[in-house]
Amino acid sequence: MVKQLVRDEEKQRPLLDEHEEKHFTAGEVVRDIIIGVSDGLTVPFALAAGLSGANAPSALVLTAGLAEVAAGAISMGLGGYLAAKSEADHYHRELQREQEEIDTVPDTEAAEIADILSQYGLGPQEYGPVVTSLRNNPKAWLEFMMKFELGLEKPEPRRALTSAATIAVAYVVGGLVPLLPYMFVATADRAMATSVGVTLAALLFFGYVKGRFTGSRPFLSAVQTTVIGALASAAAFGMAKAVQSI
């Protein structure tokens, strides 16, 4: 049976390889760009629309908008950096802890392997040999515990930095789209009309791209992203009008 299986495995190696392809998901950089751009399109757009609703002059809408873009890019970028960083720290703390446990309480850790595998209906006959083999290979044992007990993947070392930079730049790019009209049209409410048109088009486009890369239905994603932008700016618009009328 085992021999048969090994032959199967060799026979199906090509099958396995093409199989990998099928589980393709977006590159993390692409995803960061999409996150940054679509957030950048939403909040500065909404803020600008809100202020225009309060009859603020274009110059001031632009001041507020660009200030928001600067603040948003930094807080998203640094926030993303720290998030990725603390995830990596968490991984390394857990790695060290697992290593210590394997060294100090190997029987407990061995029992955990059995515990994990028995959740899949495996009995001592099946998991016994696995446990023994892992106990004889501490490096593999550690990796096994990290992945299967804690579900933690080894983080890419430079991920945090590139992610932060990508999101921040993408946020600025996205944020400039709704603000451009205010640079060229002096009266805010006329600038707003252009801004709304341009931004809704951009939201539809990026929602579509987002859907394509995240594996959800592109048209649905386009509509969802645009609706979020529209609702956010409607809320900002209403809020600005309300505050102004106090």
Added chain:
Amino acid sequence: MVKQLVRDEEKQRPLLDEHEEKHFTAGEVVRDIIIGVSDGLTVPFALAAGLSGANAPSALVLTAGLAEVAAGAISMGLGGYLAAKSEADHYHRELQREQEEIDTVPDTEAAEIADILSQYGLGPQEYGPVVTSLRNNPKAWLEFMMKFELGLEKPEPRRALTSAATIAVAYVVGGLVPLLPYMFVATADRAMATSVGVTLAALLFFGYVKGRFTGSRPFLSAVQTTVIGALASAAAFGMAKAVQSI
């Protein structure tokens, strides 16, 4: 050996249970609250500081700030909702695909089990019985492939909705802190002084809490969170001054 192991396992059940405790991480709701509050503290704070830097009157800083809070809460909330939703959709698509593969190309999937386990130095002698047992238990086989091949965890059904609401409300609460002074102090630059003091204190506090709940060093986290807020508002301040001087 196997019997010995099973006895070990029973003997160490209490050890296992207390072990669970040690891998405690923040409840997801707590984490959502922290995310929302610390973001809410940062961007509206920076925007208000930026506009004050451009000598805008308190009323207008307040208008812009509250508009930003409304826009940010909605875009973060709905954004978080869609993210969680599309993650859940992704899980269910992959679940269905794995099920189909188990039904249509069981040998390939069996070879994948062998492939996964052989990465941990297991040979046919060890993984052979596991493969056989999983093949005889399709439900467990599917769960095994989801977790160990794709590393996907079953998503909580109502997670997306609660997460969205929690983040949005937390963002509003956080966003109101830096804006309150502008409601009571008419001259923006005097209001700003109060706002800066109150918000930096709040950032320190939430950074500390964040550190406590995410398992990183609380004081480091307090400083990092505060520095992000300070940098973001410095950038917004500088940007507003720059735009204004054009």
